[in-house]
Amino acid sequence: MRIGIDAMGGDRAPLEEVRGALEARALLAADDRIVLIGDEAAIRPHLDGAHDWAEKIELRHASQVIRTSEAPVEALRAKPDSSIAVMTKLHRSGEIDASISAGHTGAFVAAAQMHLRRLRGVHRPGITIVTPAPRGPVALCDVGANVQPRPQHLHQYGIMASVYMQAICGVADPRVALLSIGEEDAKGNVLVKKARDLMKDDPHVNFVGNVEGRDLFRGVCDVVVCDGFVGNVVLKLMEGMAGAVIEAVFRDVAEALRQHADALHRAAEQIVRKYDFNEYGGAPLLGVGGICIICHGASDARGIRNAVRVAKDFATRRVNERITELLSRPEGAGDA
Amino acid sequence: MRIGIDAMGGDRAPLEEVRGALEARALLAADDRIVLIGDEAAIRPHLDGAHDWAEKIELRHASQVIRTSEAPVEALRAKPDSSIAVMTKLHRSGEIDASISAGHTGAFVAAAQMHLRRLRGVHRPGITIVTPAPRGPVALCDVGANVQPRPQHLHQYGIMASVYMQAICGVADPRVALLSIGEEDAKGNVLVKKARDLMKDDPHVNFVGNVEGRDLFRGVCDVVVCDGFVGNVVLKLMEGMAGAVIEAVFRDVAEALRQHADALHRAAEQIVRKYDFNEYGGAPLLGVGGICIICHGASDARGIRNAVRVAKDFATRRVNERITELLSRPEGAGDA
16 A cells, blocks of 8 residues: 655644654555655655665655645646645556645645545545544544535435444444434424434434534544534634643642642643544545545644554555445435 | 513522522612512422512512423413513513523523514524633624524624623623634635625624634634524533543543542532533523523523623613614614
């Protein structure tokens, strides 16, 4: 397997990307290779000290970089030699089997849809994050690929994210829920009500009904489906809130237990690490004809290395083959 | 001022409602009265021990209760003598000046719209919660009154919630933001993009642009506007997450500092109390022709007492008069 990494993507690129690639060598099988894509002159200095890096890592030059402030589609057009564009074109031609980027999410999603197309039967790809909830991981799909989805799209997100949770997190029969504002059938907006009707009639979805925001932490479901606008708000709220609450708690605890400030500080570091997005290992764009893993812009080497792990599991456990099988059935959701 | 309290509303009604009413006596001016509405036989035993309660508190019998499982409009029709229906009818006829309920939010909102109508110029009322963010309180509007709003509704939420923040939290010129999935104009769904155009052209809104979920804790704005579906998801997520993170942090800290378990436990209680929704004092339904304060279903006496405080401030600081003034201007947002 050949895994492409956009070396120019994240906030601290290419440093963390290169470090992540070096660390990820430990995860590779004998035939596996990592392809770092980006400005060779910027990448090489970070590789030079590493022992025998060329055995597992290849470089592929790309002269341009898409900045997070740019409009996705326009940027892809204006920068055909950007690391994201070059990576997804390598992916299309089969020179790599997976793409990883901590760069511009919108541009990566647009490039993937443009060059890799959708899997057979899939209406719209969806980004799926797995959150480290206290009672077991919960997958949330979509968190931003599609901000004006139709009910059929939500239905398919439920199926695709179930396949993913089964394959990657080993959840046997993932319980799928719709994110809404009350458990009752009558609650929610038009989109949610229509998606609910589609999901509850589908024997291929273990649909457990609507859940509310607070239920994400209660262990009542394994997959939560929502539109990309709501999912993105939720994702960023969780990120902001985890930090704010932990910070506030530690400020107060430290005050209450001033004499133990050092021990508390060490505990805080451990916990912040535990709730760190770098542990997620990136969010796959489910439904495209390839393996595309989106990393947080602030990913460090650990985040990149974990994305390589996700890409490998994704291939080994045949996530795309299983999605195609379910969604291209004549009676399947791909029909709608 | 006469303040009605739905005595049958919350999870522990009428106990906490009656206790809250008794505690709230300390907040009342000489002419103020609290009117407890509900089943007299259930309410009286909780009042009996209290000293001179009848000087400040009146009872108004209502024989029916709307359960949280009931559909709002149908329940109001089927139960004309429910505490919520009786309270809002007393409000309409001027026998009370404010209504407080920790009961069925949907039924309370529907009853308020049915009996109190809207303020002049207001298209749709919106529920506004104030969250105790670390860098100062932030108002979020709407959190569930209107799940399919139009852009004009969001625009008016910005104006109404600004008036509220100014009046109740003393924020001089509240910075208003739209909840979206990126700061750039091009980000967001159709609703957000259209609302943005309306708000940025209105000199009566101190519009600071789009914010993301994480910005709620960064002190970059005082008012956040969103559709009622998104707002309700956010509200419940914050509630669930605060508890989950605090719980997880304390579990880990306690493990790290096992010898100080008691001190930690005391600190935890203080902090949980600080982040408790009972401190918010209820969420006003802005835009209706009255003062309607919605409390959390799990409100305790403190939550009810704080809602009385909010109702009093709402009247004293003339929130509704100011909203009417702004929205019924011929050139105002009420026009659209």
